[in-house]
Amino acid sequence: MADDAAAFDAARAEAYSTPLDKIDVSLQDRFVTDTFWPFFERLRREDPVHYCAESEFGPYWSVTKFDDIVEVETHHDVFSSQGAISIYDPADDDMQMPNFIAMDPPKHDVQRKTIAPIVSSDNLANFAPLIRSRAAKILDELPIGEPFDWVERVSVELTVQMLATLFDFPFEERHKLRYWSDLAVTDMSDVMTRDEVHAELMACAAYFKGLWDQRVDAPPANDLISMLAHGESTKEMPLMEFLGNIILLIVGGNDTTRNSITGGLIAFTQNPDQLAKLRANPALLDSTIPEIIRWQTPVAHMRRTARADFQLGGKTITAGEKVVMWYVSGNRDDTAIENPEAFIIDRERPRHHVSFGFGIHRCVGMRLAEMQLKIVWEEILKRFPTIEVLDKPVRLKSCFLRAYRQLTVRIPAAA
């Protein structure tokens, strides 16, 4: 729940006193204060498929219940991903970077199939020792007895190192990946002009094009760039489409896992009984990891665009309208998940959540993300009996990614 009980109470009062048709769950300030929850609770109870006529992002439908989200995802013939997958509309033509998450079949299916082998069981097994040694090094180098930012020192560092491995990206240059990922998902308008952002993304494209050229001339290998460069359906890809897919994989493999690592620490801090349960029985990590991912829901929503009129929850969605599936809400739907507000590490069906989406676009990297989180927590549990969270987390202003910018912690000297 919200970081601050008084703020949460005020939000609840507002949620239940606002006329239903005026509720706008996309307001990003509420994602900074983590006070959006009661608005979704009200929609789930009173108007689960809800139309918002006016918002910063134009008119949109909200789908807030678990089963309705699954229904939208399943009808991908009606609910298209083409061109836009979040409530934000693409800015203009020269910045558009097509990628397969924002495509429909058949092109989506072919491109997805090209990169899927990166997360085959064999590849995951190959990656595991490297992830473990990198996690161990990062944790062993943490300062003891003094405050530090968990986001920077652990969550960012680990996911960026993993990403460098997936791309076989020059390791010493890995922080470029983090920079480009942030650039792609953060509103930079305060610090950069659109032209500057564009120039940076072009620099990213040029860098990856260089790696692409090297991989084309080398035998096929098990990294993502080589797979794209040698894939029958992807080797002739236009530059902007290549860049789009690279950004997809950077953001997909970076921010989501990063925020699950931070989210897990917050969940345990708020629920010390669950941490004690895990310490007493580390085998529970297998169900703990999906519960962290459900509880955090790093991707707050995905958006579709209706191609045809469709009846959902007694409402008629009209062709051309924007439909937002709120995973943050579906994962708190008590008609689908028992006691969904609670963080419970030994649920019977821990993978019954929509954090990875559903259907043909369901996350390609989910097993990799789960494996990475499991290794990190195994290594944390081995080392640190206590990690103190010293302050409220600083959250990203975004209704798309449920993300943390900073979390100040301390590992006590006695630990």
Ligand code: HEM
């Ligand atoms: C906890 C971590 C993660 C979460 C919560 C997450 C979440 C998601 C979600 C919600 C979608 C869209 C699903 C839909 O539209 O139905 C997605 C798609 C995708 N994810 Fe992830 N993701 C995570 C980690 C990763 C990782 C580690 C990678 C890759 C290295 C990755 C790569 C992708 C790709 C390529 C897609 C597009 C799939 C498609 O359109 O067919 N993700 N992810």
